[in-house]
Amino acid sequence: MRRHTKILVTLLVLTGCLVQLVPFYLALTTAFKEQSDLSSVWAFPFAAITWDNLAAAIAQGGVLRATFNSAVVTVIATGLTCMLAALAAYPLARRRTRLNRGVEFTILAVMMVPPLSILVPLYSLLNGLGLLDTYAGLILPLVCLELPRAIFLYTQFLRAVPLSLEEAARVDGASRLQTLRIIIFPLLKPVTVTVIILTAVYVWNEFALSSYIMTSTEMRTLAPSIAAFFGANGSNVNAAVAGSLIGVVPILIAYLFLQRYFMKGMLAGAEK
């Protein structure tokens, strides 16, 4: 890279990073300010830092318990999504029959259903099954809403895997199941990381369905527990922001861990 190109690139990257970081900075200043502090949102309250908002988020908002609930739901829902999607994608990628094109289209169509329009029938169904206010009652619908995108990504990925790899294995006498297990599934690692990141983030932050399905205070997940600070007769934006920041930490750590793995997997492929 020539020098002035490099400077330009660096400048652009820095601008992008700055734009993305500003809202988080504002959230930080807000989270550490008294509600009655009317100083500029840009000013970090070095002199009058308060832990009240974090305390309120934890004690009154129950954000830690909610983080645990979100973690349970996210881990299981993400695991199930990866497993079911990887399985479903294989025949869709390898057997392009008319039936399977139809199935693929149906799955894409599921992705387009506006969640609000199924809320009431879904709620009644879960009520009938005794699944309201349970982990399973939230996990299963969320898996359904996330599966189409995961299947889409896996299918796209699998189509790119040369068939010759499988055929070689078959020639060597491996059964189809063995081929899947030994050749195909290990290949899916990079796309699995992508699916994990996308699915986990969505499930972790899900609000619309969670707020109806998880009705009791103990079962509440993160987003609804933060929303509980917004009311008709006054809101506590500071505590809500503090709660949001607590909620970002676990998913951020998970992401940073996965990102390294993700890039490594991709680079290993690219260097060959």
Next chain:
Amino acid sequence: MTHTALRAGLVATTAAALLLTGCSAPGSGQQNLTFSLYMTADSPARAVYEKLIADFTHETGVAVDMTYDTTNYENNIKVKMAAGNLPDVFATHGWSVLRYSEFLQPLDDQAWTSGVNTALNTSMRDDQGHLYALPVEYTVAGIAVNQDVVEKAGVDATAINTWDDFNTALTKVAATGVTPITASGKSSSAGNMADFIASNAFTDAQRQSFLGGTFDTAAWSERVLSHVQDWRTAGFFNADYVSASLDDMASQLAQGQAAFALVPASSILATTLKLNPSANIGFIPIPSDQAERFLVGGEGIHSFGVSKSSKNKEAALKFVAFLAEPDNAAAIASALGSYSGLTNVKVDLGLLQSSYDAWVTPAQLPTKPFFDRVYLPNGIWSTMIATTDSVITGQASPDQASEQMKLQYDTLFRQAR
């Protein structure tokens, strides 16, 4: 090997999923009372409810599961109604008769009903006189005002009798550089505004027409929305109306950046206290065109009904009666800073005490029910907010907004039959 780890993870999650699904079979035996109400996570009332519940459990051995919800509360209850899954006891937030009575146990035989303020009869009893909820909170309201601001503008707010007086006052306030009326596009304040004006705007014949299935667009436009339009053209509203929340209104009033707000003062009290505990906030009666001042009032958010299909009805009724005990009801109302719907309950109303003393306690002024709850079909509230909002923001003329109201009114009226 990393993929081995991944696979192990998948196996573990599946096992966990199966386990959880197995565990989640409906529990048997224990019959906790379910209790849902509208409350924010940091509401001062929460600790009071928790203590009362502990006392109740200690007294009767019945455990109570309390769930609170905020902006989603109403939708959540609707979804539960649709599924036949209502909590045993829940907050009826102003709608015990019009929306919920079909699902509620009539409470007339309860001993505490003798203490219910008779001013609530129009709004809380149905055609047959049945009562469906315990009004721990009685919303009685006028126009919220920052007394310091209006005094500085040379206005005697207590002498405002007609809308013309009010407009003169607004002009004087505007001259001092302060926003005359604060309202917020992100709360229901536009609906409150229309409700406040409409509650004493019509002749008997017009009211009967609204009640009977004919929406009088001309009357709605001339008697209600024209006032809003006048305020808009005069530039009396806060500049940040669209993006403002109820908290912004409270903050503007508390800091003396605005003079009046057409919402119940109790609804902005909590935020005001947080920002400026010594703010000189109160409320004045609502003026009208015919110089008859009035207050509006009705069932408050913290009013509790018992689900008709409750499997725990006995205990539920006992719990409601427990909340109605004067000391308990007073504790809740004090935490909320709200007037109580029970006459035998004494509440410390704090900042608003002098306003209640001046206007409510003497019982000289008429208290009109919230207009929409009595004369318009259930379900029009959100349209009332949106149409009034469209006048405030200049998206629609009063006539166009009234037409929109009529459309929704007609649909709801047909639906109800």
Next chain:
Amino acid sequence: MSATAHPHQATPAPRPHRPPRPAGASINLMYVPALVLFAVFIIYPVLQGVSIAMTNWDGYSSRRAFVGLENFARVFSDPNFSTAMTNTFIYGVGSTVIQQVLGLLFAVLLDQKLRGRQIARAIIYLPVLVSPVVMGLMYYLVFRYHQGALNDILGVFGAAPVSWMSDAGVAIGVIVVVNSLQFMGISMLIYLSGLQGIPQEIREAAALDGSIGWNQFRSITIPQLMPAFASSVVLNLIGGLKLYDVIQVLTGGGPGYATNSVSTLIGRTYFGNQAAGYAAAQGVVLFLVIVVCTVALNWWFDRTRSHLEN
């Protein structure tokens, strides 16, 4: 682990040849679990939703009468619905375009050898990790009137504060930008994986015959990125057309009905107006519109791809 077996990218350029003999139908069993879940938790509720759309149900009571297609007729004569539909397209197409431009830009920039590029990638991606509700809340701190970050800056220069969300056009723009900034990280990752999948030999070959810079980008990189482009556009467009949370937090659909998307309008109609039947009809129409758009888009991509291959 056999590294040779590694595919080069998520969606590489050369399309694999059709299998000479299709795998047995028995492998179709592998998608049955997913289909069963869909049938129970999505398709069954959707069908119930369609039947609600033909009633005048209020969403909670026992009163419910069949009204045929009346609600669907109403959808097409309702000015609030047409506003919402127009906005939905602006949100969908607007955010898709911005996300492709920014996503590709940052993918290309962060594909260069720069110090700290891992950190930069993480920062660009950071907003994806928070919920749209929280993202909206943070941008509310930026755009609010009193003590808004933007108005505070204006104040430093002596300018009067601006009520950013009062003008429907500005508010719609803000919503599009906030949504794009939040999710451009996903596009960036998809393009990055596409870029890193372009074999080094091709890039080097291009550099040897002198087509560097913009020419290389246009003749080598862009065609190679087509599959990544297709995935990214489809995912972003569907997300944009279903936009809900950010609108809810930033404007609540106001002023009036001016910034509603169909999704927020459905919420208002269902719960606010207590017109569950009509809301369900709006949902069905939105669904059909998204399906048609996606099918058209896919068809276009397939055509473009076969053009490129020939």
